[in-house]
Amino acid sequence: MLLSLIAAMDENRLLADARGIPWKLPRDVAHFREYTDSKWLLLGRTTYEEMRGWFRPGHCPLVLSSRCGWDxxxxxxxxxxxxxIATAEAAGQGELVCIGGGQVFAAALPYANKMVLTRVHASITPEGRPVYFPPWNASEWKDETIWQQPAEAGHALPFALHELTRR
Ligand SMILES: NC(=O)c1ccc[n+]([C@@H]2O[C@H](COP(=O)([O-])OP(=O)(O)OC[C@H]3O[C@@H](n4cnc5c(N)ncnc54)[C@H](OP(=O)(O)O)[C@@H]3O)[C@@H](O)[C@H]2O)c1
Structure with a gap:
């Protein structure tokens, strides 16, 4: 069973602030849609509330919450x-994709064997409450750069896509 984490973060592991995700990167959005297409997803209740209306047929969101009686x-x-993980495995899924946010990435990281990370090459000053991706031990992960996107029209910030697999 593969538990993968997919996230976009800046140089300081910033995921979001009071504005939400503080960049607009169409190529990254397309990559996120493609990677998560028709997969079972793990996400926190906060991110679920933000993503209402985004899910497509084939997505099965597993929403992490401590609320009783909420569905x-x-x-x-x-x-x-x-x-x-057990729920996805029992349903015959080979992969469960964790899509955040910060609290759920922190809870899922110890169980993850893959990370698909968009590294935005900027240090953004957060507005309001910042949300961060948890730190990871680089020596435990093989880090491969898949592609790089320079800053250009439509992409104000340069970024790179990395795939990390647990050693
Ligand atoms: N840049 C990116 O790649 C990216 C990706 C995803 C999200 N985001 C951003 O991240 C922000 C949200 O992140 P967040 O950290 O505030 O919230 P979150 O992780 O999306 O959700 C937090 C909620 O999940 C539940 N939860 C978390 N850990 C749990 C655990 N161990 N056991 C049971 N329930 C647990 C709790 O729900 P209950 O309160 O119901 O118990 C908690 O309030 C948003 O601004 C979003 O835009 C960014």
């Missing part, structure tokens, strides 16, 4: 990362 409109609620 998402689509997908299922789970109370822990191991429960999410």
């Amino acid at each position: 998402p409109e689509i997908g299922r609620v789970v109370s822990s990362v191991p429960q999410a």
